[in-house]
Amino acid sequence: MENNIKVSVIVPVYNSAVFLHKCLDSLAAQTLDALEIVMINDGSKDHSLDIMREYEEKYPGKFRGFDKPNSGVADTRNMGVSKAAGEFIGFVDSDDTVEPAFFEKLYNGAVKYGADICAGNVIEIIGDESNIHYQDRIKQEGFITLSETPEKVNLCRPYLCNKVFRRSIFGQDNQFPHGMCYEDVSLIYGILFTADRIALVPDAHYTYLRLRGDSISNSADEKAFDIFKACDIIEERAHRMNDYAVIGEVIQWVIISHIFIRVKRAYDDPNKQFKLKFIDRAYAYLDEKFPGWKKNKYYFSNKKNLVFRSKTLTKLAFVYCNFLPVKM
Numbered sequence: 001m002e003n004n005i006k007v008s009v010i011v012p013v014y015n016s017a018v019f020l021h022k023c024l025d026s027l028a029a030q031t032l033d034a035l036e037i038v039m040i041n042d043g044s045k046d047h048s049l050d051i052m053r054e055y056e057e058k059y060p061g062k063f064r065g066f067d068k069p070n071s072g073v074a075d076t077r078n079m080g081v082s083k084a085a086g087e088f089i090g091f092v093d094s095d096d097t098v099e100p101a102f103f104e105k106l107y108n109g110a111v112k113y114g115a116d117i118c119a120g121n122v123i124e125i126i127g128d129e130s131n132i133h134y135q136d137r138i139k140q141e142g143f144i145t146l147s148e149t150p151e152k153v154n155l156c157r158p159y160l161c162n163k164v165f166r167r168s169i170f171g172q173d174n175q176f177p178h179g180m181c182y183e184d185v186s187l188i189y190g191i192l193f194t195a196d197r198i199a200l201v202p203d204a205h206y207t208y209l210r211l212r213g214d215s216i217s218n219s220a221d222e223k224a225f226d227i228f229k230a231c232d233i234i235e236e237r238a239h240r241m242n243d244y245a246v247i248g249e250v251i252q253w254v255i256i257s258h259i260f261i262r263v264k265r266a267y268d269d270p271n272k273q274f275k276l277k278f279i280d281r282a283y284a285y286l287d288e289k290f291p292g293w294k295k296n297k298y299y300f301s302n303k304k305n306l307v308f309r310s311k312t313l314t315k316l317a318f319v320y321c322n323f324l325p326v327k328m
Contacts, residue, residue, distance in 0.1 A: 004034055005034050005035065005036050005085045005086040005087065006032060006033070006034045006035060006086060006087055006088065006107050007032060007034075007035050007036075007086045007087070007088045007089070007090055007103050007106075007107050007164055008035075008036050008037075008038055008080075008083075008084030008085055008086030008088070008089050008090070008167070009027055009035065009036070009037045009038065009089075009090045009091070009092055009103065010038050010040065010077060010080030010081065010084060010089060010090070010091050010092070011023065011024070011027070011037060011038065011039045011040070011080075011091075011092050011093075011094055012040055012042060012073050012076040012077055012080065012093070012094065013039055013040060013041045013042060013044060013048045013049075013052060013076075013094045014041075014042040014043070014044050014048070014070070014073070014076075014094070015044045015045055015046050015048060016044065016046075016048050016094035016095055017044070017046040017047050017048045017051060018046075019094060019095035019209070020048055020051045020052075020094050020095075021051060022097055023092065023093075023094050023095065023096060023097055024037070024039075024051070024055050024063070026097040026098050026099075026100075027063075027092065027098065028055070028058075028059060028062075028063075029100045030098070030100060030101075030102065030103050030104065031100050031101045031104045032101075032103045032104035032107055035062070035086075035103060036061075036062060036063075036064060036084075036085065036086060037055075037059075037062060037063045037064070038064050038066070038080050038083050038084055039052045039055070039063065039064065039065040039066070040065075040066050040068065040076045040077075040079050040080045040083075041065065041066065041067045041068065042068065042070050042071065042072070042073065042075075042076045043068065043069045043070030043071075048094075049065075049067055052065040053065060064083070066079065066080075066083060071178075072178065072179065073176075073183065074176035074177055074178050074179070074180070074183040075176075075178055077091065077176045077183075078175050078176050081167075081170045081175075084167060086167060087166070087167060088106075088107060088110060088118075088164040088165060088166055088167060089164065089165050089166075089167050089170065090103055090106070090161075090163070090164045090165075091160040091161055091163075092161060092206075093161060093208075095209050096161065096206065096207055096208050096209050097207045097209075098205075098206055098207065099204070099205055099207075101204070102120065102204050102205065102206065103164065105120065105201050105203065105204035106118040106119075106120055106163070106164040106201060106204055107164060109141070109199040109200070109201040109204075110164055110166070110199050112199065113142070113143040113197060113199040114197060115143055115195070115196075115197040115198055115199035116165070116166045116169060116195040116196055116197060116198070117156075117163055117164070117165050117166070117169075117191070117192065117195045117197075117198045117199070118163060118164050118198070118199040118200070118201060119138065119155070119156045119157070119162055119163045119198060119199070119200055119201070120138065120162045120163070120200075120201045120202070120203075120204030120205060120206060121134070121135060121136045121137065121138050121162065121202060121203075121204065121205050121206075122135040122157060122159065122161070122162050122205065122206050122207075122208055123135070123205050123206070123207045123208065124207075124208045125207065125208065125209050134205075135157070136202065137154065137155050137157065138155055138200045138201070138202040139202055140200070140202060141200060141201055141202060142199075142200055143197050143198060143199045143200060144197075144198050144200065145196070145197055145198070146192060146193050146195070146198065146247075147193075147243060147246075150193070150246060150247040150250040151250055151253075151298060153189070153192055153193070153250060153254065155200060156192055156198060156200075158184075158185055158188050158189070158254075158258070159184070159188070159206075159208075160184050160188060161206045161208065162204075162206045165191065169191055169194075169195070173190075174187060174190065174191055175187075177233065180226045180229050180230070181223045181224075181226040181227075181230075182226050182227050182229075182230035182258075183230070185227070185230045185234070185258060186229070186230035186231075186233035186234060187233075189234050189237070189238070189251070189254060190233075190234070190237040190238070193238070193241060193247060194241070221274070224262055224265075224266070224278060225278070225281065227258060227259060227262050228259075228281065228285050230258070231255045231258060231259065231285070231289075234251065234254065234255060235251060235255065235289065238251040249296060249297065249298065250298060252290050252293060252296055252299075253296050253298035253299045255286075255289075255290075256286065256290075256293055256296060256299045256308075257299060259282045259285065259286065260282070260305070260308050262278070262282075263278065263279060263282055263308075263314065263318060264318070266278055266279075266318065267318050272319055275318060275319045276315065276319055279311065279314055279315055279318065279319070280311075283311045283314075294309050
């Protein structure tokens with residue numbers, strides 16, 4: 001295949017056989033020419049690798065598959081980046097799908113605005129396919145420069161999946177950290193804040209399926225404490241930027257948001273001790289890292305977040321009471 005690929009789509013695969021055909025079919029149907037799909041099997045124990053080989057045979061040159069021993073999604077994505085040949089890189093999880101023109105819209109948006117990154121919107125399916133949520137934060141096409149308007153980082157969402165990234169972004173300093181959950185969260189903000197320009201395309205949608213019980217984003221267990229490691233990485237990388245004085249409160253807002261999102265996700269967990277432990281760790285972390293965090297103007301401008309100013313109220317609402325509806 002000639003090295004004129006516009007977008008390389010990286011698909012980490014691990015025990016995904018039940019979802020994989022639907023995912024890869026959506027990628028085979030992409031309208032963007034010069035697109036490649038780089039599938040990395042992370043030691044699956046089901047027949048995911050057989051499905052990958054099926055698409056390699058059906059679409060020679062367009063689908064490329066690689067197999068490796070299980071080592072986690074961070075290593076899998078890093079390997080995918082090393083194998084990618086495209087001008088831009090996109091990421092699709094093996095249980096998700098994209099609309100046919102998704103990567104064409106993102107690529108064209110990046111080119112049109114001379115951007116290092118182009119972001120679209122997300123459709124989230126929770127529980128079953130009748131429970132659909134459109135997360136349309138991006139309302140109009142255009143571009144942003146976070147060095148000038150850092151608070152607009154919220155438009156981009158902290159996802160890999162709704163974006164394409166110029167391949168040159170992924171150098172030695174921008175690799176996914178090994179051996180932890182939330183490796184994407186730990187990396188994405190450093191990339192967003194160092195990009196010269198981020199294009200926004202409202203009519204491109206990525207469909208995220210939140211059905212799998214083994215997903216760390218769905219379950220509350222000890223792995224949830226890795227969010228604090230991810231926040232450490234976000235903060236450390238932000239301090240290396242020349243304009244930390246400008247973006248510092250926004251970075252604090254990002255970290256507060258991620259921590260309390262995980263508090264909310266623990267709401268339905270039956271293990272009360274886990275919830276108490278996680279809430280205690282959340283407040284201890286924020287008090288230590290950001291002594292003035294309860295005055296963050298970005299996070300607490302939303303009145304729904306005021307309950308989190310008090311650890312006691314949070315425990316009452318999320319551990320001892322069942323009256324507080326939680327919408328993600």
